[in-house]
Amino acid sequence: MITINEHYLKLQASYLFSDIARRVAAFQEKNPQIEVIKLGIGDVTKPLPAACISAFHKAIDEMAVDSSFRGYGPEQGYAFLREAIATHDFQARGADIGADEIFVSDGAKCDTGNIQELFSQQTRIAIPDPVYPVYLDTNVMAGRTGSYKDGRYEGIVYLDSTWENNFVPSLPEQKVDLIYLCFPNNPTGSTITKAELQNWVEYARETNALILFDAAYEVFIRDESLPRSIYEIPGAKEVAIEFRSYSKNAGFTGTRCAYTVVPKECRAYDSMGTKQLLHPLWNRRHCTKFNGVSYPVQRAAEATYSAEGKVQVRELADYYLKNAALVRQEMAHLNFRFVGGENSPYVWIDGGRDSWEFFDMLLNKAGVVCTPGAGFGRCGNGYIRISAFNSPENVQKAMTRIREALS
Numbered sequence: 001m002i003t004i005n006e007h008y009l010k011l012q013a014s015y016l017f018s019d020i021a022r023r024v025a026a027f028q029e030k031n032p033q034i035e036v037i038k039l040g041i042g043d044v045t046k047p048l049p050a051a052c053i054s055a056f057h058k059a060i061d062e063m064a065v066d067s068s069f070r071g072y073g074p075e076q077g078y079a080f081l082r083e084a085i086a087t088h089d090f091q092a093r094g095a096d097i098g099a100d101e102i103f104v105s106d107g108a109k110c111d112t113g114n115i116q117e118l119f120s121q122q123t124r125i126a127i128p129d130p131v132y133p134v135y136l137d138t139n140v141m142a143g144r145t146g147s148y149k150d151g152r153y154e155g156i157v158y159l160d161s162t163w164e165n166n167f168v169p170s171l172p173e174q175k176v177d178l179i180y181l182c183f184p185n186n187p188t189g190s191t192i193t194k195a196e197l198q199n200w201v202e203y204a205r206e207t208n209a210l211i212l213f214d215a216a217y218e219v220f221i222r223d224e225s226l227p228r229s230i231y232e233i234p235g236a237k238e239v240a241i242e243f244r245s246y247s248k249n250a251g252f253t254g255t256r257c258a259y260t261v262v263p264k265e266c267r268a269y270d271s272m273g274t275k276q277l278l279h280p281l282w283n284r285r286h287c288t289k290f291n292g293v294s295y296p297v298q299r300a301a302e303a304t305y306s307a308e309g310k311v312q313v314r315e316l317a318d319y320y321l322k323n324a325a326l327v328r329q330e331m332a333h334l335n336f337r338f339v340g341g342e343n344s345p346y347v348w349i350d351g352g353r354d355s356w357e358f359f360d361m362l363l364n365k366a367g368v369v370c371t372p373g374a375g376f377g378r379c380g381n382g383y384i385r386i387s388a389f390n391s392p393e394n395v396q397k398a399m400t401r402i403r404e405a406l407s
Ligand code: MLT
Pocket: 040, 041, 042, 043, 109, 132, 186
């Protein structure tokens, strides 16, 4: 008899964004005349930068010719992209990361979801609340939690991110082994200072823990004092894995390209307490289960580091940050308290009511889709997340509709 992985039965009914999409589709079916404005899922709306498009075209032309056609590429990514990443994303900022420490992949969602395979079932996991649901759900699937009770899974150490701690969680009181951090944060849009991140790195070093640092939104950082990478912090290479993506900086949500950095000295321990390096383990996993990102996509990603590509990527982020400023302005006008939107495309708003109720009200009365904070964890209840990924015209229209709906 074939039996199932019963840990899946512990999961909440559906993935947050699928749930929202279903509610929006039902609303749209009943109200086909209403033009719904989507400020929910963080999906980009602008086309790829021109530099990426021309590199993409050129690479496709290469694939059409015997002499330049390419079959399977290296699982870890082509050297041209890995070298560009190491030079521009790390070494240029004083972070000593080499090309051979980078694994190119098809998404930070997949990588942040898959990385937990490297760790034992007994791993004690610390996860911020609110949080990007992938970190939590993939550990539930793997059987590292108990059941879901009162909005939380047993066995997880939740790190509350609240108004009181400026949405930067404090170090855990109990012992943990694996810590998920994401800055600029999804969903709150909050940021972490170098000093705060240094505390986490020191904690991981002192307690033999490991940090999984999701930096998918670093392109939105405008405060130059903030760290863009955890490897800007001394001592981080031994205790941190970092995830990056081309989705939000260069509009690759549908094109798919990302990377994970596993430094050569990054370590965990076996059951005897002997140090084991994570780089060869992730390399083994990557080569076994992944066959690389397509050549044209990697060439398009490489183009983000060209002189014109850098300007275009910056302009794209500025475009969405202007929308975030519009959202902040309107929320201030409506007297809501909020964070985010300055170094992040997300604005996190205290709606002063149940967040699904607020979501439904905005959908039904304003035709605007946001993301209910409760979908990101118990501490998210009472909040909604508004994403800046849309056109300025639509964001302005959405803000006017929200103002009318609330008046
Ligand atoms: C979000 O809206 O939180 C993100 O778009 C989800 C993702 O990047 O997978």
